[in-house]
Each structure stands twice: as structure tokens, then as C-alpha cells.
Amino acid sequence: MTVAAGLLDELRAVVGDRLTTSAAAREQHGRGESYLPSYPPDAVVFPESAAEVQALVRACARHRVPVVPFGAGTSLEGHVAAVRGGVCLDMSRMNRILRVSFEDLDATVEAGVTHRQLNRHLEGRGLFFSVDPGADATLGGMAATRASGTTAVRYGTMREAVLALAVVLADGRLIRTGGRARKSASGYDLTRLFVGSEGTLGIITEVTVRLHGLPEAVSVATCPFATIEGAVATVITAVQLGVPVARIELLDEVQVDAVNRYAGLAYPVAPTLFFEFHGPSEGSVVEQAELVRRIAAGHGGGEFRWAQAPEERARLWKARHDAYFAALALRPGAVGVTTDVCVPISHLAECIVETKRDLAGSPLVVPLVGHVGDGNFHLVYVIDPNVPAELAEAKRLGERLVRRALAMGGTCTGEHGVGLGKLGFMAEEHGEALEVMRAIKRALDPLNLMNPDKLVPM
Amino acid sequence: MSGPPAPRADPTPVAARLESLLGAGAVTTAGCEAWATDGVVPRAVVLPADADQVAAVLRVCDQAGAAVVPWGGGTAMTLGYPPARADVVLRTERLDAIIDHDPSNLTVTVGAGIALRRLQEVLGAHGQWLPLEPPLAERATAGGAVASGLGGPRRLAYGSARDLVIGARAALAQGTVVACGGKTVKNVAGYDLGKLVVGSLGTLGVLTELTFRLIPRPESSRTLAAWASDMAAVAALARRVFDSALTPVAVVGVNAHAAARAGRGAAGLLVRSEGVEPAVRRHERDIGAWAAAVGMETEAFEGEAETALWKVVRDVGWWEDTGVALRASVPPGAAADLAVALARALPEGTAMVVHPGVGTLWLEAPAADAAVLIALLRPLVERAAGHLLLARAPAALKAAHEVWTPGPQARALALMREVKRAFDPRGTLSPGRFVSRL
Numbered sequence: 001m002t003v004a005a006g007l008l009d010e011l012r013a014v015v016g017d018r019l020t021t022s023a024a025a026r027e028q029h030g031r032g033e034s035y036l037p038s039y040p041p042d043a044v045v046f047p048e049s050a051a052e053v054q055a056l057v058r059a060c061a062r063h064r065v066p067v068v069p070f071g072a073g074t075s076l077e078g079h080v081a082a083v084r085g086g087v088c089l090d091m092s093r094m095n096r097i098l099r100v101s102f103e104d105l106d107a108t109v110e111a112g113v114t115h116r117q118l119n120r121h122l123e124g125r126g127l128f129f130s131v132d133p134g135a136d137a138t139l140g141g142m143a144a145t146r147a148s149g150t151t152a153v154r155y156g157t158m159r160e161a162v163l164a165l166a167v168v169l170a171d172g173r174l175i176r177t178g179g180r181a182r183k184s185a186s187g188y189d190l191t192r193l194f195v196g197s198e199g200t201l202g203i204i205t206e207v208t209v210r211l212h213g214l215p216e217a218v219s220v221a222t223c224p225f226a227t228i229e230g231a232v233a234t235v236i237t238a239v240q241l242g243v244p245v246a247r248i249e250l251l252d253e254v255q256v257d258a259v260n261r262y263a264g265l266a267y268p269v270a271p272t273l274f275f276e277f278h279g280p281s282e283g284s285v286v287e288q289a290e291l292v293r294r295i296a297a298g299h300g301g302g303e304f305r306w307a308q309a310p311e312e313r314a315r316l317w318k319a320r321h322d323a324y325f326a327a328l329a330l331r332p333g334a335v336g337v338t339t340d341v342c343v344p345i346s347h348l349a350e351c352i353v354e355t356k357r358d359l360a361g362s363p364l365v366v367p368l369v370g371h372v373g374d375g376n377f378h379l380v381y382v383i384d385p386n387v388p389a390e391l392a393e394a395k396r397l398g399e400r401l402v403r404r405a406l407a408m409g410g411t412c413t414g415e416h417g418v419g420l421g422k423l424g425f426m427a428e429e430h431g432e433a434l435e436v437m438r439a440i441k442r443a444l445d446p447l448n449l450m451n452p453d454k455l456v457p458m
Numbered sequence: 459m460s461g462p463p464a465p466r467a468d469p470t471p472v473a474a475r476l477e478s479l480l481g482a483g484a485v486t487t488a489g490c491e492a493w494a495t496d497g498v499v500p501r502a503v504v505l506p507a508d509a510d511q512v513a514a515v516l517r518v519c520d521q522a523g524a525a526v527v528p529w530g531g532g533t534a535m536t537l538g539y540p541p542a543r544a545d546v547v548l549r550t551e552r553l554d555a556i557i558d559h560d561p562s563n564l565t566v567t568v569g570a571g572i573a574l575r576r577l578q579e580v581l582g583a584h585g586q587w588l589p590l591e592p593p594l595a596e597r598a599t600a601g602g603a604v605a606s607g608l609g610g611p612r613r614l615a616y617g618s619a620r621d622l623v624i625g626a627r628a629a630l631a632q633g634t635v636v637a638c639g640g641k642t643v644k645n646v647a648g649y650d651l652g653k654l655v656v657g658s659l660g661t662l663g664v665l666t667e668l669t670f671r672l673i674p675r676p677e678s679s680r681t682l683a684a685w686a687s688d689m690a691a692v693a694a695l696a697r698r699v700f701d702s703a704l705t706p707v708a709v710v711g712v713n714a715h716a717a718a719r720a721g722r723g724a725a726g727l728l729v730r731s732e733g734v735e736p737a738v739r740r741h742e743r744d745i746g747a748w749a750a751a752v753g754m755e756t757e758a759f760e761g762e763a764e765t766a767l768w769k770v771v772r773d774v775g776w777w778e779d780t781g782v783a784l785r786a787s788v789p790p791g792a793a794a795d796l797a798v799a800l801a802r803a804l805p806e807g808t809a810m811v812v813h814p815g816v817g818t819l820w821l822e823a824p825a826a827d828a829a830v831l832i833a834l835l836r837p838l839v840e841r842a843a844g845h846l847l848l849a850r851a852p853a854a855l856k857a858a859h860e861v862w863t864p865g866p867q868a869r870a871l872a873l874m875r876e877v878k879r880a881f882d883p884r885g886t887l888s889p890g891r892f893v894s895r896l
């Protein structure tokens with residue numbers, strides 16, 4: 001479908017020259033980081049205020065043209081694909097930090113502010129924002145995908161972090177949900193209805209998030225394991241004992257090898273846990289770490305390597321955060337197909353071991369990383385986009401993994417979301433609840449113009 | 459609630475149809491006064507045995523246009539407006555199974571009618587607990603605690619019901635049972651329906667099953683109380699604690715009248731710390747030193763004395779049957795100042811319990827003082843960008859005062875109506891009880 005010239009004129013009346021129909025921009029905005037083919041929108045606009053977003057949404061509604069919000073485009077399941085064409089709203093120019101409260105430990109930002117930008121702003125002030133997906137995503141996009149990161153085991157995900165939102169609805173009205181009081185405002189929890197709605201219910205223009213005080217003492221360690229079971233058992237025991245670890249991340253031997261090559265590091269090529277401990281004093285951190293070290297030793301863990309200085313810690317976590325790009329670098333020209341399941345942690349070892357066995361029988365290179373403290377892990381199938389058989393194999397393995405996770409009481413996605421890629425699993429996972437989701441979607445977006453064909457199959 | 463009119467094809471009285479569905483023993487039509495909600499007396503009280511029966515009851519009532527009020531332990535039935543209609547009270551008492559305790563996953567799945575006390579006993583045997591401590595927790599059910607969304611003193615560390623529930627099953631008005639979430643702590647597949655149901659007072663569905671995240675029981679727990687002559691000193695000490703790197707699990711200020719309930723005579727700050735012994739000791743040492751420096755006397759609580767102290771704090775608002783309870787919620791940084799301002803202005807005989815880290819403030823007073831208190835609080839709370847809940851009051855007072863203020867903005871309210879319609883199109887579940895009489 002092509003957008004009528006009349007609509008383009010109306011959009012230009014709102015944003016002036018902050019509108020493009022160039023093929024390159026449309027192609028890029030229709031893809032994100034996904035392996036899926038690009039579904040380019042007909043035009044990309046760059047609003048700078050909520051009022052502009054309202055005017056743009058109203059114009060699109062008048063012309064019955066879909067609207068696809070776009071943050072940093074780092075989502076992995078085709079979330080930003082303009083399946084039915086339409087207008088992409090790139091939120092990156094709404095990037096002002098509106099207020100930070102040290103008293104209330106919260107901040108309000110425009111939707112296009114990224115998590116790294118917010119943390120740079122907070123640097124040196126004793127506070128931080130805890131949700132840190134591996135890519136520099138926008139807070140609007142993170143709220144829309146209910147994102148999480150490496151510290152969810154201690155500080156939670158966007159579900160816990162978001163206190164309030166401003167949202168432009170399908171008919172152009174602007175509403176505010178939640179409030180700065182921690183006890184959410186009167187009535188049904190609309191804030192959490194929009195958190196994770198993947199742009200299908202409205203455009204988030206402003207996000208208020210909870211901040212945390214920086215811990216007095218921090219230390220970081222890595223520990224290689226003889227077996228992946230040993231690593232997972234260590235995590236489970238630590239979680240069960242209530243050790244307040246701030247981060248526990250698993251990299252399998254394939255991923256460690258990739259990271260070594262990518263960043264010129266020399267970690268032993270073995271399943272490895274990355275830990276971070278936070279505490280009110282050096283003593284409490286040492287105690288936590290010592291307890292975990294003993295647990296690890298009982299499960300075939302090797303030597304703990306410590307990183308104390310802030311730069312050293314940053315280097316170590318950068319290696320973890322770059323895991324995806326390190327995986328892609330294993331095969332120049334390759335693309336990554338990712339999967340992201342989450343299972344009850346009591347089934348985590350079983351799920352990972354069965355999955356690794358499945359992978360052993362496949363010719364593909366498939367590193368594994370996991371936010372294992374949450375029971376969540378990812379695979380990246382590093383494939384040649386020009387070889388259809390490789391994509392088919394990745395999909396086959398991915399489906400087997402999702403079915404395995406569902407059979408163990410898990411979910412088809414712990415953090416990457418549904419987008420287009422996992423749409424097919426929604427009926428299987430939700431049954432009757434899907435009808436309620438559809439009723440909500442129909443009620444809030446009767447013309448089905450807000451990021452249509454994502455998240456909730458209509 | 460507007461909606462399509464209910465078809466009334468079957469002339470058999472609802473109670474008789476419910477009886478043929480559940481068996482005679484599970485339906486009562488006598489003595490229903492005991493099951494009144496704010497004076498609205500039902501025509502029948504039913505005790506379904508499982509989720510399927512709950513769904514069947516709802517289907518029958520929905521088709522007959524009979525309003526249903528879910529009832530757990532009955533401890534929070536004073537929340538909300540008097541229902542517009544309450545034909546059938548649905549008691550969840552028999553949905554009391556522990557369906558799946560997975561100690562190594564730190565989760566438990568239970569029937570929504572299980573008494574919290576029994577659940578905690580079972581979990582305790584495994585060295586775990588569910589940090590959900592609503593008022594009168596001994597009598598409250600898991601489902602009631604979640605539906606009312608009332609937090610407890612340790613919410614600061616462990617979050618509220620909303621954070622602890624990771625999965626739920628609910629029977630909807632038209633007789634379907636939906637599942638949301640599950641046994642994983644993270645899930646991003648689809649709209650977060652579970653979070654809509656939490657705190658909805660049973661107006662969207664009847665919770666039949668809940669899955670909670672659990673916490674290992676800490677090695678040590680102690681509470682340090684620091685007593686002062688006025689609230690300003692209490693607030694200042696609270697600020698000192700929050701500015702430090704300490705991580706207490708509960709920090710609560712009480713005025714002298716509230717302290718009297720625990721047999722003490724002065725305003726005070728209660729700080730509870732849990733975890734490994736050295737961390738608990740560090741809390742006591744630091745807070746003790748800060749209190750001493752400003753001339754506050756300190757007292758340590760442990761074991762049963764500690765439990766008893768926190769029970770008093772937990773139950774504020776529910777101490778006296780004849781009282782009223784108000785809860786103010788404000789941004790956390792504003793709570794201590796609000797408490798200080800109020801301390802000077804409160805009518806004699808009003809108990810105040812403030813949770814500065816969370817931003818909530820509870821007041822309990824004789825019903826006669828309610829109007830004065832509401833007039834005093836409303837402007838202060840609204841100025842602080844907060845809101846006020848009249849959590850417990852005689853029905854007559856609720857007829858004269860809004861329960862939730864400020865209510866939702868008109869646009870948000872319109873959306874809430876849509877949500878209600880998506881779950882309960884005919885307005886069968888507790889009509890009129892929720893915010894803006896939804």
C-alpha cells in the first residue's frame with residue numbers, strides 16, 4: 001500500500017522536513033535488529049514532542065494508515081516491521097531528560113532517551129537506572145517490550161521499573177497513567193497494560209522510572225566450570241540460599257570463545273559464570289562472594305577471577321554485553337537468529353542440557369548466553385542469510401526449544417518479546433486469555449492501526 | 459455499568475440453579491446478613507469446590523443478570539464503595555489446595571482461597587516464606603490479599619502483591635477461565651493481564667489460582683526502635699537511614715498514639731533488618747549510633763517480641779472494629795515531611811504509621827473524626843502529587859465521601875471502562891464497588 005500524497009502533506013505540516021521517504025531509511029526502519037526481512041514503512045517521521053505525536057497519529061487515523069513506533073530499532077523479533085506499510089514514528093529526537101528526583105529515586109524522560117544516556121546523566125550522583133539490555137535501547141522501546149537486562153535477578157525488569165507513562169492513544173488523545181507515588185494511582189493498572197504492549201495500544205511519549213542508589217561496595221568475578229550443569233546448579237543453589245547477587249550471567253564455551261576472539265581476551269574456553277555482588281559494605285560483599293565461591297567449588301567450578309577497579313569491571317561487563325556482536329563476528333557476513341526462552345529455574349539445567357544435545361547434532365554455530373538467575377537464556381543461530389537451509393534449520397531448532405520450554409512450564413519469550421517472530425506461539429501459550437487480549441486491543445484500537453499484526457494475533 | 463441487557467430466558471430462581479450445580483450443601487439462602495458487603499445483603503452464599511465450579515457459578519449468574527461478590531477471608535470487604543447490587547456471595551474458602559510448591563524454583567502455586575497462615579506454615583517447613591503481609595494476615599486468603607492489593611511493612615524490600623504474583627488463573631464473568639503468566643519470573647508474551655487483576659477487588663474476575671515468588675527465610679532478623687519526643691526527629695533519622703548504604707527491609711515511623719498500641723509511650727522509628735548476621739549487626743550499630751547522637755533512646759526487638767511489634771504495625775487501620783482507616787500514598791521523598799506536618803494537626807486519638815521509603819501513610823481514628831481527617835488530608839496529599847484511600851469506614855461515611863481521591867483522569871477512566879467491559883461485559887462482578895463505581 002502507498003500512502004496518499006495528501007497524508008504526506010498533512011504529516012509535513014506537523015513535522016516540516018523531519019520526514020523521509022528515502023528507500024534506505026524506510027528499509028532500515030522496517031527491520032530493526034531482526035533476522036526477518038524488512039517490511040519498510042511508506043514514510044518515516046521524527047516527532048519532537050507529544051503534541052506532534054498526537055497530530056501525526058490523528059492524521060494517520062483520518063487516512064486509515066497504520067502507525068509503527070520505533071525507538072532504537074534494536075528489537076529482535078520483527079517488532080518494527082511495517083507489515084501493512086504505513087508511517088513509522090522514529091522517537092529518537094524525543095530525547096530530553098525531564099527531571100530526576102534524588103529524594104524520590106525516580107526520573108521522567110522522553111521516550112527516545114536511551115538507558116545509557118540516562119545513566120551517563122546520573123553518573124557521579126550516586127544513583128543508577130538498573131535495566132540494561134545489551135543494546136542501547138530507548139526507554140520507550142524498553143517499556144514497550146517490557147525489557148530486562150543483567151540485573152533483573154536483583155532489581156527487576158521494566159515491569160517493576162516503570163512508575164508512570166504518558167501515552168498517545170490510537171485516536172490521538174494523550175493520557176497519563178500511574179504516578180510518582182509508588183502505590184499506583186486509583187483504578188486498574190493501566191501502566192502495566194502499556195508496559196509490554198509493543199506499540200499495539202498507543203505511542204509512549206514519556207516514561208517515569210524508578211532509580212536505585214549505587215551500592216557502597218561492588219565486586220565482580222568470573223568462574224569457569226567443567227560442565228554447564230555445574231554452572232547452572234551453582235546458580236540455583238545461590239538463588240535458593242537467598243544470596244543477593246546483583247548479576248549472574250552464563251556464557252557457554254562457544255560464546256566464551258567468541259568473546260575471546262572479538263575482544264582479544266583470554267578466558268578459559270569453558271562454560272563460565274559472570275557474577276556481580278552489591279552490598280552496603282566491603283565486608284558484606286566479601287561474605288556473599290565467599291559463599292558463592294564455596295557453592296561453585298562444590299559443583300566443579302574453577303578459580304574465581306576478580307575485577308575490583310571500576311574500569312576493569314566495565315571491561316568485563318562490556319565483554320558480556322557484546323556477546324551478540326561477538327557471536328556474529330564468528331562468521332563475517334552472517335546474521336543472528338535469536339531465541340529467548342524462560343523456564344522455572346528448577347528446570348533450567350534440564351532445559352539447557354537437552355538444548356545443547358539438540359545443538360550438538362546440528363551443523364550450525366550456536367552460542368548460548370543466559371540471565372540464568374531468572375531462568376532465562378538465549379541462543380544465537382549464526383547463519384548465512386543467503387542459504388535458506390540454514391534459516392530453516394535455525395527455525396526448526398528454535399521451535400523445538402520453545403516447545404521444550406513450554407512443556408516445562410516456561411514461556412516462549414522471557415524478554416525479547418513476541419513481535420512477528422513469536423506470534424504463532426501466542427494461542428498455544430495463552431488459550432482463552434488471548435480472547436481477553438483481543439477484546440482489549442479492539443477496544444483501544446478499533447481501526448487496528450497501531451503496529452498491526454504484532455503481539456496479539458487478531 | 460452499562461452493557462447489553464441480560465437475557466432472562468430461564469425463570470428458575472438463581473439459587474435453585476446454583477444448588478443443582480453445586481449440590482445443596484454448597485448453597486445457603488438463610489442467614490445471608492452475615493455476608494453483607496457494606497450493608498448490601500446477598501440472596502445466596504455459595505461455596506464452589508474448584509475453579510470449574512467457580513466458572514459455572516459465574517456463567518449462571520451472568521446469564522441471569524445476578525451480581526456476584528467474591529469473598530475470601532472477609533478481612534478487606536470494607537474496601538471500595540458499597541456494591542450497587544450483590545445477589546450472590548461467592549466464597550473461595552474451598553479453593554485451598556497447595557497445587558505445586560516448587561522449592562527449588564522458589565515458587566508456589568495455590569488455590570486462591572488458601573488462608574495465608576496455613577500457606578506460611580507449609581512454606582516455613584521448607585525454610586521459605588511469601589512476603590505478603592496484609593492486615594489481619596492470619597485470617598486473610600491469598601486471593602483476597604492479591605485482589606485488594608494491600609501491602610505490608612516489608613514491601614520496601616520485597617515489593618507488593620503486584621510484584622510477588624507471577625502467575626494467576628481467574629474465572630471471568632462469562633464463565634471462561636483464563637491463565638496469565640506462569641512459573642517464570644519473567645514473561646513478555648502478550649498483555650500483562652495478571653497485573654490488571656491484582657488490586658481490582660474482584661471486579662474483573664474471580665481469582666482461582668495464584669503463583670507466587672518466594673523468599674528464603676533469612677538467617678537473622680532484628681528490629682531497632684529509636685524513640686523520640688516528636689515526629690520531626692523520627693523523620694530526620696529515617697532520612698539518615700535512606701541516605702546511607704544500609705538496606706533495611708522495613709522502615710516505619712509511628713506517632714505516640716500508634717506506639718501506645720505496642721505498649722510504648724513515644725513517637726519512634728522502627729527499622730528491621732534481615733539477612734546474614736554481620737549485615738544485621740551493621741544496621742544495628744550504625745542506626746544505634748545515629749540515634750544516640752541526637753539523643754534518641756533505642757530498643758532492640760527480636761523473636762516473638764519483634765513479631766508482635768510488626769503485627770501491630772501491619773494491622774493499623776484494622777485495630778478497632780468501630781474505627782476508620784485512611785491511607786495516603788505519595789512520592790517516597792514526600793512521606794516523611796507529610797508525617798511531620800500531620801503530627802501537629804491530627805485530632806487527639808489518631809494513630810499514624812508512616813512508611814517513608816515506600817511513600818505510604820496509614821491513619822486509624824474513631825469514626826467521629828473521619829470528616830475532619832479527610833478534610834485535613836486531601837489538600838496535603840494532592841499537593842504532594844499523591845492520592846488518598848478511605849480504606850475502612852462505615853457505609854454511611856462512604857455515601858458522603860469519595861473512597862479514592864483524586865479519582866482517575868477522565869481519559870484514563872474511559873480506558874478503565876473499556877478494560878472492565880473486555881473482562882466483564884455485563885457488569886456481573888461486584889458492580890459499583892471499584893474506583894469511580896466501575
Ligand SMILES: Cc1cc2nc3c(=O)[nH]c(=O)nc-3n(C[C@H](O)[C@H](O)[C@H](O)COP(=O)(O)OP(=O)(O)OC[C@H]3O[C@@H](n4cnc5c(N)ncnc54)[C@H](O)[C@@H]3O)c2cc1C
Binds near residue numbers: 033417
Ligand atoms: C545486542 C542486543 C542485545 C539485547 N539484549 C537484550 C536484553 O538483554 N534484554 C532485553 O529485554 N532485550 C534485549 N535486546 C532486545 C532489545 O534491545 C529490546 O527489545 C529493547 O527494549 C528494544 O528497544 P528499542 O528502543 O530498540 O525499541 P525498538 O526496537 O525500536 O521497538 C521495539 C518495539 O517497541 C515499540 N516501540 C518503540 N518505541 C515505542 C514507543 N515510544 N511507544 C510505543 N511503542 C514503542 C516498537 O513499535 C516495537 O514494537 C537486545 C537486542 C540486541 C540487538
